[in-house]
Amino acid sequence: MKKIHAESNSSTTKRIRPALTPEARQNQLISLAIDLVEKRLIEGTASSQETTHFLKLASTKAHLEEQILEKQKDLIEAKTKSLQSTERIEELYKEAMSAFRRYSGSGESDEV
Known part of the structure; x- marks a missing residue:
């Protein structure tokens, strides 16, 4: 028995690799x-x-809006980095104060 192959019109449909996400x-x-x-x-x-x-x-307006959005994105990223930096500095201060207390002999407590 012969198998009949369905012809696909490759000019109107193109095969796309399945997306992974x-x-x-x-x-x-x-x-x-x-x-x-x-x-x-x-x-x-x-x-x-x-x-x-x-x-x-x-339009010019669309380009300006796109630039504004890009600047807002940059600003948010800068604020995030600043907050992370501030948190890290606070952590270093706490560690330093704890070390000073231990070295001065005022106790072994790590309380701040």
């Missing part, structure tokens, strides 16, 4: 959606919402 899967779907909208824009069949979305992305 949910984030990777989301990125694949985003990429596919952008490819589809790009095809529609080229063919002139894109909806007004699709066209408007990409026009907004190209």
Whole structure:
């Protein structure tokens, strides 16, 4: 008995390696959606919402908002590093005070 092979149209579908994480899967779907909208824009069949979305992305306001978000991200990272540094300094002060107490003979207690 002969096996019948179903022909797949490789020009309209492309095989994508399965994603290993949910984030990777989301990125694949985003990429596919952008490819589809790009095809529609080229063919002139894109909806007004699709066209408007990409026009907004190209605007000066969108670029400024993106820069603001990037600066806010940098600021949050700097604040986080500062807090971690402050916590580490406090820990070092406590250790130093404990060492001074032990060396001065005022007791073996590690209480602060």
